[in-house]
Amino acid sequence: MIKYLRYFAIPIIVAFVLTVISLSVHSGVENAIDYERHNDVWDHTDCVYDLACKMTDEEAEELRAYIVELEEECLADIVVITLDDPEYGYLSKVREYADSFSEEYGTGYDYPGGSSIVFVDNWSRGGDGKIHSWISTTGAVRERLSDSECDDILNILDEIEGDYADPYDQYREIVGKLAGKAMPLKPPYSMLIAFIVAVVVAGIYIIINITSKLGDVTTNSHTYVKGGKGNLKVSTDTFRNKTVTRRKIETSSGGGGGGSHGGGGHSR
Amino acid sequence: MIFKCKNCGGNTIYDPDKGTMCCPHCDGLDSEEKVTGTETMKSCLSCGAPLDEVIGEHTSATRCPNCGSYIILDERVQGAYTPKLIIPFKVSKNKAIDLLHKEFGRRVFTPSSFLSRASVSKIEGTYVPFFMYDYNTDSDYHGTGTKVRTWRSGQYEYTETSYFDIHRELEADFDKVPVDASDYMDDQCMDLMEPYDYAALEGFMEKYMSGYLGEKYNRDEEELASRAVKKLTDAIESMIGDSISGYATVSKKSLNVDAKKKLAQFALLPVWEYVFSYGGEDYRFFVNGQTGKVVGRTPVAKGKVFAYGATVFGVIFWIMSMIRLLLAAFV
Numbered sequence: 001m002i003k004y005l006r007y008f009a010i011p012i013i014v015a016f017v018l019t020v021i022s023l024s025v026h027s028g029v030e031n032a033i034d035y036e037r038h039n040d041v042w043d044h045t046d047c048v049y050d051l052a053c054k055m056t057d058e059e060a061e062e063l064r065a066y067i068v069e070l071e072e073e074c075l076a077d078i079v080v081i082t083l084d085d086p087e088y089g090y091l092s093k094v095r096e097y098a099d100s101f102s103e104e105y106g107t108g109y110d111y112p113g114g115s116s117i118v119f120v121d122n123w124s125r126g127g128d129g130k131i132h133s134w135i136s137t138t139g140a141v142r143e144r145l146s147d148s149e150c151d152d153i154l155n156i157l158d159e160i161e162g163d164y165a166d167p168y169d170q171y172r173e174i175v176g177k178l179a180g181k182a183m184p185l186k187p188p189y190s191m192l193i194a195f196i197v198a199v200v201v202a203g204i205y206i207i208i209n210i211t212s213k214l215g216d217v218t219t220n221s222h223t224y225v226k227g228g229k230g231n232l233k234v235s236t237d238t239f240r241n242k243t244v245t246r247r248k249i250e251t252s253s254g255g256g257g258g259g260s261h262g263g264g265g266h267s268r
Numbered sequence: 269m270i271f272k273c274k275n276c277g278g279n280t281i282y283d284p285d286k287g288t289m290c291c292p293h294c295d296g297l298d299s300e301e302k303v304t305g306t307e308t309m310k311s312c313l314s315c316g317a318p319l320d321e322v323i324g325e326h327t328s329a330t331r332c333p334n335c336g337s338y339i340i341l342d343e344r345v346q347g348a349y350t351p352k353l354i355i356p357f358k359v360s361k362n363k364a365i366d367l368l369h370k371e372f373g374r375r376v377f378t379p380s381s382f383l384s385r386a387s388v389s390k391i392e393g394t395y396v397p398f399f400m401y402d403y404n405t406d407s408d409y410h411g412t413g414t415k416v417r418t419w420r421s422g423q424y425e426y427t428e429t430s431y432f433d434i435h436r437e438l439e440a441d442f443d444k445v446p447v448d449a450s451d452y453m454d455d456q457c458m459d460l461m462e463p464y465d466y467a468a469l470e471g472f473m474e475k476y477m478s479g480y481l482g483e484k485y486n487r488d489e490e491e492l493a494s495r496a497v498k499k500l501t502d503a504i505e506s507m508i509g510d511s512i513s514g515y516a517t518v519s520k521k522s523l524n525v526d527a528k529k530k531l532a533q534f535a536l537l538p539v540w541e542y543v544f545s546y547g548g549e550d551y552r553f554f555v556n557g558q559t560g561k562v563v564g565r566t567p568v569a570k571g572k573v574f575a576y577g578a579t580v581f582g583v584i585f586w587i588m589s590m591i592r593l594l595l596a597a598f599v
Contacts, residue, residue, distance in 0.1 A: 230440030
């Protein structure tokens, strides 16, 4: 037991010191964050507009209460809007609607026009026969929630089956994920990554320490040769023939592709 | 036979640290007196206790289980079994134990009792029988080598492969190629014990065996010659390989080795052996009694693997979690 404790003394001390530093820094930064809401223009409790009537009243109320709860954690206003309007039957139009909403109504947790997330889902199929959706982000939350993250989150909408399905579960999941990604203290990697790294390191440690070889070979080809080397009487290298082959070189070609709003779109 | 102290009558043994015979009872140096036994010795020359249990088919030197005296069996070190050469022990028992600690002390998954004083004190010095072969060899090697050149022209890449006939003839005289002549000793482990420093080879003297176990050869030189030829053939192939360079690939077509045996000498070489029993299995460790080289594979205690592995996992997971918390404050 003493050998065990002595063996792990340094890693345990490192972990302890790191714990103290991490908790101190984290709590210091957390204390410096302004969690107070500073927006009297926008009524943040009025955050679900089911204009397409896709949810029951109870579901809309539950989603609203859920959003109010999340807003205090992610320090951003969240608005969910469903439309059934052919005027917004294009992704660009839905985007315009979402972007203009925050400007028009002054959403923003920290100030009017500040941190907000507006999610618009227009159920009216456009000219391409698809339902278009958009997430618009403004203010500080734009730095915390990337456009690609918005795109990924909107893929949840693909789980909605048909034009008459109840989207409450998917909306709730989308709102939860948006709030999670928009948290002010966002860790750079998940606990799953920490778990995997720990498993891999422990595995490598075990493999290194469990393998042992019988011994090293400490003789060589000259060890028992008189005089330390043999007499190379004949040493000839004679050219015999040659072959030439050719292959066609494969060529490849490729190519590649800003404002006050960020976000992402989705069509289904 | 037994070597007794002229001063006190105790059993004198060869002391590697002092490089001479020593009496562990009265500390007398070079005070030995040889007492020969009967042709078929069955009892200890010191205390008379029966030696049946410690004398095997090939045993030439043993230790009395009753009084601890070292007995050398006369008929197994004389006549046809007289060793021509011997390398006396240079590494003492305490030094051998230190070397085991140095080699395996840092292994974390070994059982706690692996290098405990009680276990490791059972280490025994043994003179292992070897035959040392002298061979004169002439070798003829034929192989094929390739050289590859590539270049581009237009939309095509060209590869030119040139083939060469490689011919080598090598003459090499081998001196004292050792092959262990003990069935009990593992061949692979004994090969790994090499090399011994032949500058310390001496003509055989019985007194060097006092204080150690020993065996006569289990197989004769004719039976073991094929192992010597295998060893020198491998060496020849390696030497010829060293003389071939500049090729992308080399493939052997033939290697004919004409090996003429010049001499085979029976020799005793010193080895410390430590046997550790764990989980119903015997793990054997060897220390070269002259150079101190250590050979052996350590046992693994599953409980330790789990405990240490789980701790490493726990500490890394904890550190990763704390780093995650720390970085979250800066992102």
